[in-house]
Amino acid sequence: MSPVDVAGDGEGTAMQHSSLIERVNGILARYRRHLALVLIPALTLAGLIGGLTTAALLVAAATQLIILLWVTGYGSSRAEAADDAPTVKSRDHLDDVLANLPPNTQSAALVVRIDSAARIKDMHGQRLSLALQDALGQQLARALREQDHFCLLSDDGFGVALCPQRSVDVGAVLSIAQRIQTRLSQPFRFEGLTLWPSVSVGFCLSPRAAALNGIGMLDAAQQAAAKALNSGPGGISSYSVVDFPAAVSADTIGGLRKALETGEIHAFFQPQVRTATGEVSGFEALARWRHPERGLISPAEFLPQIEAAGLAANLATCMLRDAMTTLAKLDAAGYRVPTISVNLSADELRNPRLADEISWELDRNDLTPDRLTVEILETVVADSDEDVAVRNIARLAGLGCGIDLDDFGTGHASIANIRRFAVGRIKIDRSFVTRMHEDEDQQRMVSAILSMARHLEVLTLAEGVECAEEQVMLAQMGCHHLQGYAIARPMPAEDLVGWLDAHNAALACGEPWCEDSEQQKTASRA
Numbered sequence: 001m002s003p004v005d006v007a008g009d010g011e012g013t014a015m016q017h018s019s020l021i022e023r024v025n026g027i028l029a030r031y032r033r034h035l036a037l038v039l040i041p042a043l044t045l046a047g048l049i050g051g052l053t054t055a056a057l058l059v060a061a062a063t064q065l066i067i068l069l070w071v072t073g074y075g076s077s078r079a080e081a082a083d084d085a086p087t088v089k090s091r092d093h094l095d096d097v098l099a100n101l102p103p104n105t106q107s108a109a110l111v112v113r114i115d116s117a118a119r120i121k122d123m124h125g126q127r128l129s130l131a132l133q134d135a136l137g138q139q140l141a142r143a144l145r146e147q148d149h150f151c152l153l154s155d156d157g158f159g160v161a162l163c164p165q166r167s168v169d170v171g172a173v174l175s176i177a178q179r180i181q182t183r184l185s186q187p188f189r190f191e192g193l194t195l196w197p198s199v200s201v202g203f204c205l206s207p208r209a210a211a212l213n214g215i216g217m218l219d220a221a222q223q224a225a226a227k228a229l230n231s232g233p234g235g236i237s238s239y240s241v242v243d244f245p246a247a248v249s250a251d252t253i254g255g256l257r258k259a260l261e262t263g264e265i266h267a268f269f270q271p272q273v274r275t276a277t278g279e280v281s282g283f284e285a286l287a288r289w290r291h292p293e294r295g296l297i298s299p300a301e302f303l304p305q306i307e308a309a310g311l312a313a314n315l316a317t318c319m320l321r322d323a324m325t326t327l328a329k330l331d332a333a334g335y336r337v338p339t340i341s342v343n344l345s346a347d348e349l350r351n352p353r354l355a356d357e358i359s360w361e362l363d364r365n366d367l368t369p370d371r372l373t374v375e376i377l378e379t380v381v382a383d384s385d386e387d388v389a390v391r392n393i394a395r396l397a398g399l400g401c402g403i404d405l406d407d408f409g410t411g412h413a414s415i416a417n418i419r420r421f422a423v424g425r426i427k428i429d430r431s432f433v434t435r436m437h438e439d440e441d442q443q444r445m446v447s448a449i450l451s452m453a454r455h456l457e458v459l460t461l462a463e464g465v466e467c468a469e470e471q472v473m474l475a476q477m478g479c480h481h482l483q484g485y486a487i488a489r490p491m492p493a494e495d496l497v498g499w500l501d502a503h504n505a506a507l508a509c510g511e512p513w514c515e516d517s518e519q520q521k522t523a524s525r526a
Helices: 013-030 032-048 054-071 091-099 117-143 170-184 207-211 217-230 250-262 299-308 312-332 354-364 378-383 388-399 415-420 440-456 468-477 493-508 518-524
Strands: 004-006 109-114 149-154 157-161 188-190 193-195 199-204 236-238 265-274 280-291 295-297 340-344 372-377 402-408 425-428 459-462
Touching (some): 091 157, 091 217, 109 117, 109 170, 109 217, 117 149, 117 157, 157 217, 170 199, 207 217, 207 299, 250 265, 250 299, 250 312, 265 312, 295 299, 299 312, 312 493, 354 388, 372 388, 388 402, 415 440
Parallel strands (some): 199 236, 280 340, 402 425
Antiparallel strands (some): 109 157, 188 193
């Protein structure tokens, strides 16, 4: 893409030609099906008038295209030239969109902050700062869809509200954030000076998480953007009550504590399989709340409350107990499942008695440590210093427990930390796996992660596998394990034997073990 140009009075013919070429290229890219109707007359004109300059030919071609589009009803307004880009809205409009979502729809709020905005203003003055803001606003409009909404928040930021839709997941929002960063990082020219801007992005997916702090989604995204800005140029951060703790009422805390003690909150299990053979290599324990009156409550609703209530350690105890008990029962029934995985947050890893409790739970169920895999978020590995969490991870690895690095690619874990924490397997985040069979950028990212893992001699597991095409491509690229709705949805412990029987029977008969149905794809976005 050509640089964003804000030409001064002294810019010459070359700058005009560049701007004209950029406009024509943009128009041609948008209306490819009219290309033949434009090029034939343009080429004829070139042959008849050999003395015309390139710029004149471009004017002729662009003029014919604009006339043709006007005649056919497409028009040539600035909005249409920008690919039906959204127009700038007010902050109140965005807040209204996010606060009044239609039933059964979701949205996301994003805040885009210009890195080093204050320094740019100090060095180059208010006029350049405002010109940069205007140019980035235009680029942001091109990065969004017409139905999305955005506004100017301050002299160094923009707010975005995505169009309400049935489902919005973190992978999709990360892709949008990265697309915004790519668009807004184009070189910016102003009166002979060239800048290479960068932006940081914060986003909020859950109105419930924001409401716990008594704020709206856009305010929550602003807090996340401030965190991203502080983490370095080009940062991306999501909002959660883990990062921005909220006050939870005594009644809510009491209800959560009771749910944990009575088993209303307990583990569901999602299978993990070997890519090459389809054989089950393990299960991941995932927290679910089966409320006696409200039914199954989404983890997105109660997990932030548990974190805010300081009950994360209680949840970890429940998950470990359920995981070990379930694995022992499967062993007793003759089903050899190699390992079971349990997620541990940063707060849970700071429990000084964690390693002792896990060791006792393994002994109580007559299980060896290698049957348990502890999943640790990449952000925990990236941020941990020499403290209780570090010692706990080292003790668990010393016991023989597996260490998985979860959501790899979304944090900033160094290779040194992967070695330091004795990571045995990297879990490739679902944001890189989703639609990778259709997206070359996704393929390159996954290929780079797999290549790094091979050189580090660690195993890999791809999360969020939704279709057979993704499974085939991951197998061809050398990924070791798969997990996702295309394999199976998380299920209660009592359903595991039935699923294992059906899965093993399919393998024995040579039947497909990776689903590719519309039902599974719909379920994966629920």
